[in-house]
Amino acid sequence: MKLIECECCGGKDFHRTDGMAVCDNCGSKYFLNKDEQVSDKVLIAAEVHSLLYKSAECRTKCDYANEMLYLLQALRIDEKNSILWTRLGRTYRDMRSYKNAENCYKKAIVLEPDLPYAYGNLGVLYMVGDDKRDADALEYMRKCMNYIRESDNDYVTMLANYGVALGLNGQKGEAVRMIRKAIKLGYPNGKAAMRIAGIGVFDRVCGLLRG
Numbered sequence: 001m002k003l004i005e006c007e008c009c010g011g012k013d014f015h016r017t018d019g020m021a022v023c024d025n026c027g028s029k030y031f032l033n034k035d036e037q038v039s040d041k042v043l044i045a046a047e048v049h050s051l052l053y054k055s056a057e058c059r060t061k062c063d064y065a066n067e068m069l070y071l072l073q074a075l076r077i078d079e080k081n082s083i084l085w086t087r088l089g090r091t092y093r094d095m096r097s098y099k100n101a102e103n104c105y106k107k108a109i110v111l112e113p114d115l116p117y118a119y120g121n122l123g124v125l126y127m128v129g130d131d132k133r134d135a136d137a138l139e140y141m142r143k144c145m146n147y148i149r150e151s152d153n154d155y156v157t158m159l160a161n162y163g164v165a166l167g168l169n170g171q172k173g174e175a176v177r178m179i180r181k182a183i184k185l186g187y188p189n190g191k192a193a194m195r196i197a198g199i200g201v202f203d204r205v206c207g208l209l210r211g
Contacts, residue, residue, distance in 0.1 A: 027083035140163025
């Protein structure tokens with residue numbers, strides 16, 4: 001969701017949880033009243049913000065090893081920050097350290113049980129990791145879609161990934177519909193998603209005819 005600009009990191013993408021708007025970039029929390037106005041806030045520490053910035057710089061260079069180190073330092077200061085755990089999970093995934101990535105995503109879910117990105121990233125992990133688990137991938141992608149909103153950051157990507165998980169589990173018609181919806185909303189990798197989901201021309205036609 002796009003609600004306010006984060007005072008800590010300047011981020012503009014937020015997700016909602018328990019009456020709060022949480023910055024998708026740094027995890028700063030903004031408490032909202034019934035009129036959707038900010039009534040209180042909990043910003044991340046300046047040192048955590050500095051480490052997060054350094055980790056992001058490393059990511060732009062594909063320097064995942066140092067990105068990991070900066071995120072681990074940040075988590076030593078703010079170990080209950082679900083966004084940091086999700087970011088660290090993504091880093092481990094890119095390093096092909098899949099078990100560590102899984103543990104990070106699950107830690108984020110324990111801290112914030114309705115965090116859509118942790119569920120979505122875990123679902124993707126089960127589709128691409130060493131131990132592919134298509135049924136678990138679909139379970140977690142469904143949980144992601146239960147919590148994510150169309151106004152949330154990465155909704156379109158998660159919708160396409162949900163379509164892929166459906167296809168991998170043999171639900172081709174529904175998979176086509178989800179991926180087509182993502183494409184209409186601007187998803188740029190629709191053909192690749194169809195291919196990964198195992199969807200052929202016949203499946204696409206049937207999915208289109210069904211709605």
